Amino acid sequence: MTLVYEGMLQHARELLAVRGPLDAELIVSRILGAWWGRRVVEGDVEEVVGDGLVRYAAGAGTPAALALLTGIGYLGTPRQAAEAERAALDLMARGVARPAWADRLGTVMPEECFVSGDVYGDHESIVCTFSYGGPRRHALVVLVDRTKAEPVGAGGRTPRGTVPAYGMVRDAWVSSRVERLLAQCRAESRDRPLMRFEPLDPADTRAMLHRALEHTNATVNPPVGENFASYHAFLRARVRALPPGGRAPQPVPHGGDRRATLAARFLASDEAEGLSDLSAAGRCVDRIIDYGCAQDFGRPLRVSPLKAEMFLLDWLPRKVLLSPAEQEAVPHVLASWVRWAARQTGLPDEGVRATLDAVWDATARFAAAYRDPAAAGLDRALVDRLLPDGDLEALPRRAFALPFLSGRHRLSGRHGVVDLGALDPSAPADRRILLEFEHPGADQEHLDAHERLAARLWDGDPPELWETAQALLDVGFERHDVLHRLIGAFERAGDDPDALRDALGVLRHEPPPG
Structure with a gap:
């Protein structure tokens, strides 16, 4: 060094x-x-x-x-x-x-704060002006992305069931031409009906930027601008310079009852009246609400062209196992939801039209992008056992943890008096039997270690676990070796999630075997 x-x-x-x-x-x-x-x-x-x-x-x-x-x-x-x-x-x-x-140095004084962005709320530029007590001012511009609430926390993710920070800082820059910058923002909001430029309370701005910056810092390989690192320390200091005591926007963690009420209100609305298959529509709207709560910072009613595309072309194909009826219904349900949600939030007509155009533009690509494991030749009953929660993204890691897709490990047949095809791999007791079948003669301690690892892989906790397994497989390690390396990482880390993150990081950089 x-x-x-x-x-x-x-x-x-x-x-x-x-x-x-x-x-x-x-x-x-x-x-x-x-x-x-x-x-x-x-x-x-x-x-x-x-x-x-x-x-x-x-x-x-x-x-x-x-x-x-x-x-x-x-x-x-x-x-x-x-x-x-x-x-x-x-x-x-x-x-x-x-x-x-x-x-x-350190005598900087905060002055005004503003937000510049579109009416959808996908991205916002936060503009904060400062001076050193004289007439010369400078502005800090911070780009906050509110489009995708990927979980964060230890290892870059948030514990299950929590709502992450309300946005992520993606970029920052400084301007000494403050008046020109503010004039451009005002002109853009005046000339473009879908843009806004509004003042913010400096204390609330500090609270919001602090949380958004924490989100960025906690995320592994965050998608930040090329020069963001150069401004990181400056941004952190300027956030500290803003007055304390404010409150960041509070996303709404819609619980089960509130989600059900929201879905019922939609299905009873005029906008949903033309939906032909109400059973499939009910399941689809549940997915739309789930996405808004979990991936859009607790904002199921927010609609935008970008959000519609991300839902149809990114999240659904990766995360959700839809029936054929649901695949047919979901674009129509989403379009009806856009009209209904826009009426609840007051989105301008121009915004509604743009969002509906995005839905219909994405519909054809959705049919091509959506992946149904059964269509790829996997047995539907087997898929249902591995994905009782419909989490399509979990299929490869669960198949790796409990490899019952081929050969003698297939999730069928008998193990002694036990019918393997009747076991539920999501149930810990049944999972233990399946692991005993895979490791005949193993002692209790060894089975316990494999059981703990299988449970973590099943839940995807932490996400770096599966990422590390894939990295080791990619460079040539056999599955058995990968499992034992992961078990070793858990043993070295104990109950410390940060130590586990570091141990997995070391594993991901192991040289190929041999």
């Missing part, structure tokens, strides 16, 4: 040439962003690399090192900031020259 730190310290020499605190902050943010998003075997990369940089700069004792430490004292993590401030004070006491902009 010494060469890396030396390169960063050379980059920090630019700090000696700048006059203003904004340029200095952006340079330090770019330096700190050099390792953002990277992974290390143990610990947090910001702390492992960042703390080491602070110590290296403290030891260098040069004016560039002091300038870098001064910037880290404002832009770093709390621990880095404290260590950098102590090191900076020590260097100043030794007579190292302090940069001219240092006194103004």
